[in-house]
Structures are given as C-alpha cells and as structure tokens.
Amino acid sequence: MKLVDFPASIVHLENGLTLIHQEIAATPVVVADVWVKAGALAEPAEWAGMAHFLEHMIFKGTDHLPPGVFDYTIETQGGMTNAATSHDYAHFFITIAAEMLPTTLPYLAELLLHAAIPADEFVRERQVVLEEIRQAQDDPDWLGYQAMAEQVYQGHPYGRPVLGTADILQRRSPEEMRCFHQAHYQPHNMAVVITGGLPLESTVDMVRHAFRAFPSPPPCPAATTAPLPQLQGVHRDRLTLPRLEQARLSMAWIGPGIEDLTTAFGLDLISALLAQGRSSRLVRELREERQLVQDVAASFSLQRDCSLFTIQAWLEADQVDRVEATICDRLSELAAKPIPETELARAKRLLCNDYAFSTEAPGQIAGLYGYYSTIAAADRCLTYVPTVQHYTEANLRQIVGQYLTPLRYVSTILCPA
Incomplete structure (x- = not known):
C-alpha cells in the first residue's frame, strides 16, 4: 500500500529529546504538547498511582517558578493548558497564540524538568x-x-487503576515522587510536539534552549512487569450496585498491541461493523428491531503492550443473559459468513472520515503525533487509513475468529441493587 509522506519534521536533539514539528501557516495558534513515557506502566506496584499524582504535582512549581505563575501566565495571554495520564503515557500541553510560545514554553519546560514537589504541597x-x-x-x-x-x-x-488506591497513596512520600520524576522525565523518554503557526528553524532553537538542563537520573525501583494475559474460557463477574437504575453488560477481549498494528486496525474496523451507527449489526438488531437494549456500543482501545476490544450494552437486568448469548452468536456468524461489500464499505468510510475529522486542528494533530510517538513511532499514524481501506472481508473474518471468539472473553455485569 502507498503511504503519503509524513507532513511533520522529526528532529532528534543532541541530548536525546525528540521534537515533532508541523507548521500550519494558516493558523495564528500553536500547540506545544509534551509526551512522556511515564504512565502507570512505569510504576512499581507498591507505587501505584504515582504517575497520575505526579501529573498534579508538576504544576506546583519549582525552586525558580512559584506555584500558580505558569497558569497565570498562560491564562492572561488567552491560552489554555492541561494534562492527562494513562497507563502508557503522561502528557502536558499548551494552546496559545504563536507569538507567545517563546515566552511560555520555557515555563512548561521548567515545570517538567525541575518540579520541586514540596512536602507541604504534596x-x-x-x-x-x-x-x-x-x-x-x-x-x-x-x-x-x-x-x-x-x-x-x-x-x-x-x-x-491509573489513579492508584487510597491505601498506597497514603504511604507515599515526596522523596519517592522526586525519585520517580527524575528517573523517568528524561530526554530519551520524552517527545515535544509543536503544531501551528511557527516555522521549524526557530522552533528547534526554542525547544533546544528550553529543554537543555535535565537533572541526572537517580536509581529508582523498577516498574512491575508481568506476562501478557492469555484468556482461557469465559469469565463472568456480576456486581450489584446501589443507585444504579439500569443494568450494564460489558464483554471484553484482548487484542494485539503495537507489534501488530495491522490487526489492531482491523479490530477497530470490526467495532464499526458491529456497533457504529443505526445500521450497524448489533445496534440494528438489539436496539432498533428487537428492542432488547437501550443502547449498545463497541470500541477498540489501542495500547502499547496489548489492546482491548469491548462491547457494552445498557439494558434491563432480566435481558442480560439473552443479549450476551445473542452477541456471542453474532460474532460466530461474523467469522463464518461473508461480509457484504456495501456493509464493509460503510464501516471503512466511517472510520476514515473519523480519522480525517480528528486531524483538523493543531491540538488534534499534536495529540495524534504524540500518542503514536509514545506507543510506537509518530509516522505510524499514517498507516491507519490505508490499512483500513485495504482490508478484505476474508481478512476481517479471520481476525474475528482469532481474537473475538465466544470461547474466551470476560463478561462484567452491573445490576441494580
């Protein structure tokens, strides 16, 4: 398949930091999004929740930047800033007028490289x-x-849980967080993505200067590792919850991680076939025709090590077993019977349009490049549309049979008390 050229520049700075830059001359706005391979996967089990807690503490200032100065500077210039943490990454971004980035990016770099993590703020x-x-x-x-x-x-x-647990967090100390921060917020672990109305040459100089002084990494407890999960049989878990008005059924299967993006993108296509739009298979049958559910959805979440395919239904508790059995039957049928070309073309069109719509603004583009640079490589995002477009129905049915078998999955049922 023929790929378009990657529209961004990838620059590896002398200290090991990666800069991903795309100039969008038509916009006066710029987004600076810093991605760090320091999500919950980087934690030892006894420090669970540290990565997310650190996201909060990054904004509590440094020895040279008091708490609140960064936020005040961004807001008074009409910009915005935010951050997020997952298992695979943490990222921190600024959206601001292009002419203000030289003033504000050094503040963000100062926070990320030299967070003080004071005990009282902790x-x-x-x-x-x-x-x-x-x-x-x-x-x-x-x-x-x-x-x-x-x-x-x-x-x-x-x-x-990315949030950790109350018991574990109560036992953590500022010294441990400083260790985690300095060990993982290092140039080889970070990518700075800048998209918008700034040229490459001045951006390289700006990033090189702002991110020039990383602390030496200290020894730090190693992340907890475990073999990739292998589901055997069907695991069903039923929870009864107070204040729940309607039952929920969630069914989950394990998919490949970044080592097999082709299959991962195929599972995304299958999720659209099953439950994206009124004419998709499960929505049409379970909600529109038989009215067994209030709603049904399917989703695929790409992660570095292994991914997750889920089908969720919102329904009455007495319909759970019937709906779960129907979903299993439909997956078996999907693997066994040819998929009509019109149905496959519709699902491809939906996903390719969604991809196009998600790359219209500088912030969306920066997020896409940063996400892929963290779990794989930034330019791998360009393989999504051609991979989806080149799928045949036989390829998809093979993936359903291999990954979405009714013989191996997890079912979680929430029921009203």
Whole structure:
C-alpha cells in the first residue's frame, strides 16, 4: 500500500529529546504538547498511582517558578493548558497564540524538568487525588471497567487503576515522587510536539534552549512487569450496585498491541461493523428491531503492550443473559459468513472520515503525533487509513475468529441493587 509522506519534521536533539514539528501557516495558534513515557506502566506496584499524582504535582512549581505563575501566565495571554495520564503515557500541553510560545514554553519546560514537589504541597494535593479516587468509586461505569480490567489483565499493570488506591497513596512520600520524576522525565523518554503557526528553524532553537538542563537520573525501583494475559474460557463477574437504575453488560477481549498494528486496525474496523451507527449489526438488531437494549456500543482501545476490544450494552437486568448469548452468536456468524461489500464499505468510510475529522486542528494533530510517538513511532499514524481501506472481508473474518471468539472473553455485569 502507498503511504503519503509524513507532513511533520522529526528532529532528534543532541541530548536525546525528540521534537515533532508541523507548521500550519494558516493558523495564528500553536500547540506545544509534551509526551512522556511515564504512565502507570512505569510504576512499581507498591507505587501505584504515582504517575497520575505526579501529573498534579508538576504544576506546583519549582525552586525558580512559584506555584500558580505558569497558569497565570498562560491564562492572561488567552491560552489554555492541561494534562492527562494513562497507563502508557503522561502528557502536558499548551494552546496559545504563536507569538507567545517563546515566552511560555520555557515555563512548561521548567515545570517538567525541575518540579520541586514540596512536602507541604504534596500533602495538600494528595487529598485532591484521594477525593478523585472516592469519586471514581462512586461511579458505576468506573467500577465496572475496573472489575473488567482486573479479570482481563490478570496481574499485568494494565489491570491496575491509573489513579492508584487510597491505601498506597497514603504511604507515599515526596522523596519517592522526586525519585520517580527524575528517573523517568528524561530526554530519551520524552517527545515535544509543536503544531501551528511557527516555522521549524526557530522552533528547534526554542525547544533546544528550553529543554537543555535535565537533572541526572537517580536509581529508582523498577516498574512491575508481568506476562501478557492469555484468556482461557469465559469469565463472568456480576456486581450489584446501589443507585444504579439500569443494568450494564460489558464483554471484553484482548487484542494485539503495537507489534501488530495491522490487526489492531482491523479490530477497530470490526467495532464499526458491529456497533457504529443505526445500521450497524448489533445496534440494528438489539436496539432498533428487537428492542432488547437501550443502547449498545463497541470500541477498540489501542495500547502499547496489548489492546482491548469491548462491547457494552445498557439494558434491563432480566435481558442480560439473552443479549450476551445473542452477541456471542453474532460474532460466530461474523467469522463464518461473508461480509457484504456495501456493509464493509460503510464501516471503512466511517472510520476514515473519523480519522480525517480528528486531524483538523493543531491540538488534534499534536495529540495524534504524540500518542503514536509514545506507543510506537509518530509516522505510524499514517498507516491507519490505508490499512483500513485495504482490508478484505476474508481478512476481517479471520481476525474475528482469532481474537473475538465466544470461547474466551470476560463478561462484567452491573445490576441494580
């Protein structure tokens, strides 16, 4: 298949830092998005939640930048900033007028490289994170996902909550967080993605100067590792929750990680065939025709080590077994019977359009490049559309039979008390 040329420049700086830059001359806005391979996968089990807690503490200042100055500077210039942490990464971004990036990027670099993590701020912010954990534990969808993840991943770090647990976080110290930060926020672990109205040459100089002074990495406990999970048989878990008005059924299968992106993109295509739009198979049958569910959805989540394919239904509790059996039957049929060309073309069109719509703004482009640079390589994102377009129905049916078998999956059922 023929790929278009990667429209961004990838520059490897002398200290090992990667810069990904795409000039978009038509926009006066620029996005600087810094991606770090320091998500929850980087944690030892006894430090679970450290990566997300550190995301909070990054913004608490350095020895040379008091707390609040960074946020005040961005906001007074009409910009915005935010951050997020997952199992595979943490990332921090600024959206601001292009002429203001030379002033604000050094502040972001100062926070990322030299976060002070003061003890008093650590204690105060820990209460904020603990409240996040309490709120998550009041969310039925979070509880259902976490129960499912623990069954699916069987001890792999993907099965741990990114937030960590209250018990573990209560035992952590500022010294441990400084160790984690300085060990993992290093140039070989980071990519700075800049998209928008700035030329390459001045951007390289700006990034080289702002990210020039990394601290020496200290010894730090190694991340917890575990074999990739291998599901055997069907695992069903039923939870009864108070204040839940409607039952939820979640079914999950393990997919490949970045070592097999072709198959991963095929699973994304299968999710569209099954449950994207009113004419998709499960939506049409279960919701529109038989009215067994209020709604049904399928999704594929690409992750570095191994990915997750899920089907979710919102329904009455007395319909759960019937709907689960129907979904299993339809997966068996999908693997066995040819897929009509019109149906396959519709699913391809939906995904390719979604991809196009997700690359319209500088922030979307920066997020796409940063995500792929963290789990694989930035230019691998260009393989998505041609891979999806070149899939045949026989290829897809083979993937269904291999990965989405009704003989090996996890089923998590939430029922009203």
